[in-house]
Amino acid sequence: MAMERLRKSLLVIACLTTxxxxxxxxxxxxxxxxxxTEMVAVESPSVLTKSSLNEQIGxxxxxxxxxxxxxxxxILENVGDIWDASVDxxxxxxxxxxxxxxxxxxxxxxxxxxxxxxxLKQRGCRKKLPQIIMPGARKCGxxxxxxxxxxxxxxxxxxxxxxxxxxxxxxLTTSDYSEKMPYSTDSQLVIEKTPTYFYRPHNTxxxxxxxxxxxxxxxxxxxxxxxxAVSDYLEFIWREKRRSEKHVVGKKLDSFExxxxxxxxxxxGINQLNEMIDVGIYAKHLIRxxxxxxxxxxxxxxxxxxxxDPLSELKTVExxxxxxxxxxKDHFSMNEERGIFxxxxxxxxxxxxxxxxxxxHVDDKVWASLCDFYAPYDRSLEQMTGKHFSWVxxxxxxxx
Ligand SMILES: *[C@@H]1O[C@H](CO)[C@@H](O)[C@H](O)[C@H]1NC(C)=O
Ligand SMILES: *[C@@H]1O[C@H](CO)[C@@H](O)[C@H](O)[C@H]1NC(C)=O
Numbered sequence: 581m582a583m584e585r586l587r588k589s590l591l592v593i594a595c596l597t598t599x600x601x602x603x604x605x606x607x608x609x610x611x612x613x614x615x616x617t618e619m620v621a622v623e624s625p626s627v628l629t630k631s632s633l634n635e636q637i638g639x640x641x642x643x644x645x646x647x648x649x650x651x652x653x654x655i656l657e658n659v660g661d662i663w664d665a666s667v668d669x670x671x672x673x674x675x676x677x678x679x680x681x682x683x684x685x686x687x688x689x690x691x692x693x694x695x696x697x698x699x700l701k702q703r704g705c706r707k708k709l710p711q712i713i714m715p716g717a718r719k720c721g722x723x724x725x726x727x728x729x730x731x732x733x734x735x736x737x738x739x740x741x742x743x744x745x746x747x748x749x750x751x752l753t754t755s756d757y758s759e760k761m762p763y764s765t766d767s768q769l770v771i772e773k774t775p776t777y778f779y780r781p782h783n784t785x786x787x788x789x790x791x792x793x794x795x796x797x798x799x800x801x802x803x804x805x806x807x808x809a810v811s812d813y814l815e816f817i818w819r820e821k822r823r824s825e826k827h828v829v830g831k832k833l834d835s836f837e838x839x840x841x842x843x844x845x846x847x848x849g850i851n852q853l854n855e856m857i858d859v860g861i862y863a864k865h866l867i868r869x870x871x872x873x874x875x876x877x878x879x880x881x882x883x884x885x886x887x888x889d890p891l892s893e894l895k896t897v898e899x900x901x902x903x904x905x906x907x908x909k910d911h912f913s914m915n916e917e918r919g920i921f922x923x924x925x926x927x928x929x930x931x932x933x934x935x936x937x938x939x940x941h942v943d944d945k946v947w948a949s950l951c952d953f954y955a956p957y958d959r960s961l962e963q964m965t966g967k968h969f970s971w972v973x974x975x976x977x978x979x980x
Pocket of ligand 2: 675679733734766767768902903904
């Protein structure tokens with residue numbers, strides 16, 4: 581059984597490696613395209629050495645066992661006592677504010693008004709580098725996850741995406757980075773999310789390890805790469821429209837189908853050089869994170885589950901971070917009208933909708949090609965991680 585799994589993993593990863601090397605060849609022949617520099621960098625040979633791949637495959641069965649044992653403790657935990665901060669609003673406010681650095685303000689994930697200087701000092705509040713980094717993937721629900729997590733009394737986080745590693749100017753130091761974090765005490769974990777880190781720059785994992793800490797915990801949310809690409813496109817359109825409103829230029833925008841299709845070859849196909857497509861090749865990017873951080877430092881979440889069952893994903897995060905269990909079933913309820921989860925405790929809060937971005941119907945042929953394109957990468961992802969993702973194998977119908 582185990583041998584069979586291992587053999588399959590090897591086959592799939594060998595396949596992936598071949599694909600990447602063929603791809604690399606294509607890129608090398610096309611140097612004037614500006615996207616290419618980045619793509620070549622992404623596939624630096626160190627990433628795909630045989631030994632590192634073997635290591636990863638060897639690890640995946642361990643991860644699987646780890647996940648099972650975590651489930652078992654979860655059951656015990658639920659039988660145990662419940663933190664009063666989880667059920668009583670006064671107790672929540674005490675846990676969230678009595679020892680920490682900000683004035684209470686709704687919604688409670690916002691930390692806007694710090695206490696007076698003397699009080700900050702007295703409580704040991706300071707700005708420290710993030711211990712947890714959420715590098716993406718873009719459009720998979722990292723923003724929603726961050727808001728929920730920051731409700732936990734022991735978690736605080738950057739109010740905005742710092743983009744420290746991807747847009748950094750030469751003279752920006754780690755103290756500029758910590759300046760972007762909220763005040764926190766030693767009893768709080770600081771988290772930041774910047775959804776571009778997942779895929780660029782290619783050495784972000786190494787930079788985090790070298791410049792921040794080798795103990796940094798990484799939380800990566802992944803979701804259906806086909807739908808992710810469409811969401812990415814909608815955001816792109818939204819930004820372009822906003823920009824043209826400002827500059828009054830009436831530019832006609834290319835359709836999603838046009839942008840993701842490879843027009844350079846006669847046969848056509850999905851254009852993997854397009855960033856909207858590249859981000860969703862999760863296995864390829866994940867290898868670079870697995871190369872630098874140990875497997876128990878990286879938590880992978882299913883962005884689809886985050887929408888349909890946020891509690892289970894939040895409990896997974898609590899266990900991963902070693903925090904006392906705060907989130908409870910009755911903290912969340914489904915808003916049937918909008919089809920999203922809202923928080924009922926400690927105060928009512930609904931995630932913002934998708935800024936009015938309803939997914940358009942994608943040309944069926946292009947949709948089917950996208951499904952075919954990502955299927956082998958999704959299988960590699962499951963083999964590499966020993967984890968099943970809810971969207972895998974369910975791509976065929978786009979109107980679900
Ligand atoms: C250093 O950063 C400042 C802004 O903080 C900027 O004005 C300046 O041009 C930068 N210098 C270099 C050499 O990058
Ligand atoms: C959470 O914060 C409380 C203070 O409110 C502290 O006593 C406790 O140790 C913290 N838990 C962790 C895991 O840091």
